[in-house]
Amino acid sequence: MREWEKNIRRVVPYTPGEQPKNKNVIKLNTNENPYPPSPKVLACRERIDDLNLYPDPAISDLVNALATYHGVDPSNVFVGVGSDDVLAMCFLTFFNGDLPIVFPDITYSFYDVWAELYRIQYRTIALDDDFKMLPEDYQVPNGGVVFPNPNAPTGVLMGLDDVRKIIEANRDVIVIVDEAYIDFGGESALPLIDEYDNLIVVRTFSKSRSLAGLRIGYCMANEELIKALNDVKYSFNSYTLSRPAILMGKASVEDDTYFKETCKKVIATREYFENELKRLGFTFPESKTNFVFVSHNKVSAKVIFDKAKENGIILRYFEKPRIDNYLRITIGTDEEMKKLVDFLESIL
Amino acid sequence: MREWEKNIRRVVPYTPGEQPKNKNVIKLNTNENPYPPSPKVLACRERIDDLNLYPDPAISDLVNALATYHGVDPSNVFVGVGSDDVLAMCFLTFFNGDLPIVFPDITYSFYDVWAELYRIQYRTIALDDDFKMLPEDYQVPNGGVVFPNPNAPTGVLMGLDDVRKIIEANRDVIVIVDEAYIDFGGESALPLIDEYDNLIVVRTFSKSRSLAGLRIGYCMANEELIKALNDVKYSFNSYTLSRPAILMGKASVEDDTYFKETCKKVIATREYFENELKRLGFTFPESKTNFVFVSHNKVSAKVIFDKAKENGIILRYFEKPRIDNYLRITIGTDEEMKKLVDFLESIL
Numbered sequence: 001m002r003e004w005e006k007n008i009r010r011v012v013p014y015t016p017g018e019q020p021k022n023k024n025v026i027k028l029n030t031n032e033n034p035y036p037p038s039p040k041v042l043a044c045r046e047r048i049d050d051l052n053l054y055p056d057p058a059i060s061d062l063v064n065a066l067a068t069y070h071g072v073d074p075s076n077v078f079v080g081v082g083s084d085d086v087l088a089m090c091f092l093t094f095f096n097g098d099l100p101i102v103f104p105d106i107t108y109s110f111y112d113v114w115a116e117l118y119r120i121q122y123r124t125i126a127l128d129d130d131f132k133m134l135p136e137d138y139q140v141p142n143g144g145v146v147f148p149n150p151n152a153p154t155g156v157l158m159g160l161d162d163v164r165k166i167i168e169a170n171r172d173v174i175v176i177v178d179e180a181y182i183d184f185g186g187e188s189a190l191p192l193i194d195e196y197d198n199l200i201v202v203r204t205f206s207k208s209r210s211l212a213g214l215r216i217g218y219c220m221a222n223e224e225l226i227k228a229l230n231d232v233k234y235s236f237n238s239y240t241l242s243r244p245a246i247l248m249g250k251a252s253v254e255d256d257t258y259f260k261e262t263c264k265k266v267i268a269t270r271e272y273f274e275n276e277l278k279r280l281g282f283t284f285p286e287s288k289t290n291f292v293f294v295s296h297n298k299v300s301a302k303v304i305f306d307k308a309k310e311n312g313i314i315l316r317y318f319e320k321p322r323i324d325n326y327l328r329i330t331i332g333t334d335e336e337m338k339k340l341v342d343f344l345e346s347i348l
Numbered sequence: 349m350r351e352w353e354k355n356i357r358r359v360v361p362y363t364p365g366e367q368p369k370n371k372n373v374i375k376l377n378t379n380e381n382p383y384p385p386s387p388k389v390l391a392c393r394e395r396i397d398d399l400n401l402y403p404d405p406a407i408s409d410l411v412n413a414l415a416t417y418h419g420v421d422p423s424n425v426f427v428g429v430g431s432d433d434v435l436a437m438c439f440l441t442f443f444n445g446d447l448p449i450v451f452p453d454i455t456y457s458f459y460d461v462w463a464e465l466y467r468i469q470y471r472t473i474a475l476d477d478d479f480k481m482l483p484e485d486y487q488v489p490n491g492g493v494v495f496p497n498p499n500a501p502t503g504v505l506m507g508l509d510d511v512r513k514i515i516e517a518n519r520d521v522i523v524i525v526d527e528a529y530i531d532f533g534g535e536s537a538l539p540l541i542d543e544y545d546n547l548i549v550v551r552t553f554s555k556s557r558s559l560a561g562l563r564i565g566y567c568m569a570n571e572e573l574i575k576a577l578n579d580v581k582y583s584f585n586s587y588t589l590s591r592p593a594i595l596m597g598k599a600s601v602e603d604d605t606y607f608k609e610t611c612k613k614v615i616a617t618r619e620y621f622e623n624e625l626k627r628l629g630f631t632f633p634e635s636k637t638n639f640v641f642v643s644h645n646k647v648s649a650k651v652i653f654d655k656a657k658e659n660g661i662i663l664r665y666f667e668k669p670r671i672d673n674y675l676r677i678t679i680g681t682d683e684e685m686k687k688l689v690d691f692l693e694s695i696l
Contacts, residue, residue, distance in 0.1 A: 003520035004546050007445040007491065008576045011583040019404055033400045045393045048592070052381045052558040056367055081429055084585040092465075097355040113583040117440075143355065172351035198352050210400040213591035228356045235359040235461040237432040243561035244396070244592040 011117055020314065026339060028330040029316040031152075031181075031291050033210035035262050035333075038255035041211070041248045048244045055246055057238045062246050065253040066218060070190060075223040078230060081240050083180055083204035083217030086229075087146075088114050090200060090219065093232045094174040095120045097143035101173075104133055106323055108152050108178065131156050131285050131293075135165035145170050148178040150186050153318065153328040155287035157186045164189075167196050174225070176200045181289035183208035183263050184270070190220060197222045207290055208263050209252050214245045266290050270331045276341045280348055290331045293323075299348060301327045307347055313340055359465055368662065374687060376678040377664040379500075379529075379639050381558035383610050383681075386603035389559070389596045396592045403594055405586045410594050413601040414566060418538060423571040426578060429588050431528055431552035431565030434577075435494075436462050438548060438567065441580045442522040443468045445491035449521075452481055454671055456500050456526065479504050479633050479641075483513035493518050496526040498534050501666065501676040503635030505534045512537075515544050522573070524548045529637035531556035531611050532618070538568060545570045555638055556611050557600050562593045614638050618679045624689045628696055638679045641671075647696060649673045655695055661688055 020027065036042070059079045067074040080086035091114045095101050100121035103111045107124075115122040125137045131154040138145060145166060150157040167175050167189075177189045179201055190201050200221040206212035219229070233240065241249075252259070270287060277284060277294055284294040295301060305317040305327055316328040331337065368375065384390070407427045415422040428434035439462045443449050448469035451459045455472075463470040473485045479502040486493060493514060498505040515523050515537075525537045527549055538549050548569040554560035567577070581588065589597075600607070618635060625632060625642055632642040643649060653665040653675055664676040679685065 002545070004442070004522050005572075007442060007521075009441050009444050009580060011579050013579040013582045019402060027401075030402055032402060035400060037399050041399065042396075045396050048390075048393050051385050051389065051561040051596070052383060053375075054367060054378055054380060054554070054560040055563070082585060082587060084587075088584055093357050094352070094355060096357050110583075117580065117583055173355075174352050197350070206402070212402040212587070213399040215403070215587060215590045224353075231359050231361040232357060232465065234361045235458075235465055236436055237430060239432075239560070239563060240429060242563045242590060242593055244596075245590055248399070248592075 009117070012113060024312060026313045026332065026336050028332050028336065028340065029314045030212075031207055031289075031330045032212050033207060033262065033266065033290065034331070034336065035210055035265065037210040037248075038252055038258040040251045040255045040258070044247050044251045048247060051243060054239045055241060055243045057234065059241050059246055062216075062241070062249045062253070065250045069253050069256070070220065072193070072220055073223070076193065076220050076226060077218060078221075078226045078233070079216065079218045079241060080233070081217070082206060082215040083178070083202050084110060085240070086202055086217040086219050087176070087178065089229055089232055090174070090176055090202070091115065091120060092118055093228050094225070095144045097173065099141055099143035101144040101146065102138065102140065102142045103146045104151060106131065106151070106154060108148050109318075111146055127151075127154070133158055133162070135162045135169070138166045139169040142170070142173060144173045144175070146176040146178065148180060149189070150181045150288045152181065152289065153291070153316070153323070153326075154285055154293050155289040155291055156285045157288035160187045160189060164192065167192065167199055171196070171198060174198050174200060176202060178202045180204045180207055184267055184290050185288040193221055197224070200225060205249060205252065209259065210262060211249065211252060214248055216241065216245055216249045266331050269334050269337055272334065273331060273337045273341070280341070280344055292329050292331070293326050294329060295326045296348070301325045304344070304347065308340075308343060311343055313343060357465070360461060372660060374661045374680065374684045376680050376684065376688065377662040378560075379555055379637075379678045380560050381555060381610065381614065381638065382679070382684065383558055383613065385558040385596075386600055386606040388599045388603045388606070392595050392599045396595060399591060402587045403589060403591045405582065407589050407594055410564075410589070410597045410601070413598045417601050417604070418568065420541070420568055421571070424541065424568050424574055425566055426569075426574045426581070427564065427566045427589060428581070429565070430554060430563040431526070431550050432458060433588070434550055434565040434567050435524070435526060437577055437580055438522070438524055438550070439463065439468060440466055441576050442573070443492045445521065447489055447491035449492040449494065450486065450488065450490045451494045452499060454479065454499070454502060456496050457666075459494055475499075475502070481506055481510070483510045483517070486514045487517040490518070490521060492521045492523070494524040494526065496528060497537070498529045498636045500529065500637065501639070501664070501671070501674075502633055502641045503637040503639055504633045505636035508535045508537060512540065515540065515547055519544070519546060522546050522548060524550060526550045528552045528555055532615055532638050533636040541569055545572070548573060553597060553600065557607060558610060559597065559600060562596055564589065564593055564597045614679050617682050617685055620682065621679060621685045621689070628689070628692055640677050640679070641674050642677060643674045644696070649675045652692070652695065656688075656691060659691055661691060
């Protein structure tokens with residue numbers, strides 16, 4: 001072994017969901033929105049300009065638009081390159097204590113990877129048999145708390161009262177609520193940031209805003225936490241969001257009518273699909289996201305996953321304890337879900 | 349102090365160069381290219397599409413275009429969100445030894461910040477009185493070497509023979525040559541990556557490619573180092589570069605004629621400006637970049653900086669040891685540099 005090889009940071013690489021180039025495939029594996037972003041987003045493509053100049057390092061146009069939209073102050077908003085970037089910055093900035101941070105055993109698969117990357121100790125807390133987080137389980141000494149609400153890949157929403165219980169029990173550490181899927185029927189913890197100075201609420205443009213291709217995420221919290229994040233961000237890479245992303249992201253925030261209509265369409269399709277799943281004998285926790293986490297007692301998840309793939313339908317399968325007989329299925333268009341239902345019917 | 353405040357990572361925030369919104373200002377403070385990118389870059393704005401879908405996590409279109417352009421294999425190329433992102437990933441991935449990493453005392457101001465952010469020990473090595481790096485100074489035990497070539501903010505180029513000497517003396521650690529400004533007249537270390545498996549050559553689209561607004565950087569090295577970087581990147585944020593950046597970045601790489609013409613224009617303006625500077629009594633090391641690092645023995649750098657600002661010309665001033673009587677002046681258009689020369693003449 002060469003000497004320098006010893007000092008390479010080894011990580012368990014995360015495997016992103018497949019991004020097939022074949023457009024005929026029905027892609028229900030990465031929780032993308034099946035609808036394009038607001039026409040106003042596309043309309044501003046021709047205004048992309050001044051590319052020889054750095055973007056505004058403070059990303060003010062987008063920060064201000066988000067602050068207005070959410071009724072908070074711009075000093076309460078931090079924007080990054082997708083919510084993964086925002087979350088990783090939060091881990092790096094706030095999880096520097098001696099105690100392990102805690103998160104659910106079944107959850108977003110990046111949390112343990114970031115913890116390992118930054119050498120942060122962590123401990124997972126088991127969901128109950130219905131995939132529910134129990135607030136009382138989070139009343140343990142820890143160095144920080146992070147969880148998605150609704151949770152992924154389960155789709156299960158925790159009520160705001162329970163979220164509040166977790167924050168109340170953890171006032172000495174930072175609590176991060178990752179609300180990537182909140183727009184599909186959940187109640188946000190955002191109003192609590194005034195009350196709890198240790199709460200961070202994270203959002204993304206990749207799901208409900210149909211802008212996975214732009215890479216925009218953000219979080220909201222009290223001014224002091226946002227300042228700490230900006231200090232780390234400026235020390236890391238001052239100019240993160242590109243000019244096109246800032247311009248088009250702002251246009252998205254400003255078209256609330258389109259945004260709400262799109263969310264409604266996804267929710268309606270989810271309800272149709274859940275009814276069909278029941279009819280076909282699938283079980284699944286109630287979803288408040290743009291995906292459903294399903295299992296069938298006659299055919300294994302892996303078999304369905306493989307056969308679907310052969311038929312040009314890509315689903316998500318996690319070969320992990322407790323969930324290796326489940327599939328995470330993104331809500332596509334009505335047409336896509338009908339094709340999937342036909343396929344499922346044919347193999348059961 | 350609240351309990352959670354104790355665990356916030358404290359960094360010395362980097363102050364990015366001002367990005368004034370006033371378009372009448374002559375902006376010579378952040379080494380942007382005064383010319384727009386290739387018309388082919390702007391022409392593909394209307395092809396920005398599929399924004400609801402994640403970008404290709406492997407960034408293959410751009411990686412392949414860069415590999416073809418540089419005559420290397422795609423497995424030798426890693427792309428990130430600006431060269432700052434690439435460099436920070438390199439620090440995190442490769443600088444994990446017990447010995448301090450080394451870099452020049454006068455150099456790019458992010459190196460010490462990343463080292464502090466990731467708690468990497470470092471030691472600086474003084475440039476000589478002519479702002480030159482002496483290869484023999486780098487024959488010391490260390491945990492890694494990083495330097496820009498040409499150096500910033502001095503603009504001084506080191507010959508390839510000397511670069512080779514530094515790599516030869518440091519075969520047990522990773523050596524990063526940050527070639528942000530190499531296209532303005534330097535000889536690249538790129539051909540050496542075949543010979544030295546511990547060498548990483550970093551580039552950016554922000555200077556010579558007139559694309560600071562898109563946030564694209566990359567590095568080239570042997571396959572094993574690129575794989576280690578990709579492992580860390582995938583564990584951090586799988587989808588970094590946005591769809592617009594991948595599309596427009598590729599268009600830039602494919603228009604070499606425009607690229608070379610733009611570099612030539614910047615070099616010609618630099619030569620004109622250097623002659624004028626000499627005439628006005630400025631001293632400066634020979635620049636092989638798109639900026640000049642100047643000093644005058646009659647008027648202090650700080651005074652020139654302040655007066656220029658009052659006159660709508662923004663230069664860069666670093667209040668740091670050894671260089672606090674120097675100004676870094678970006679090469680703008682001929683017209684901008686003529687206005688600056690007129691201004692300088694008026695105050696001397």
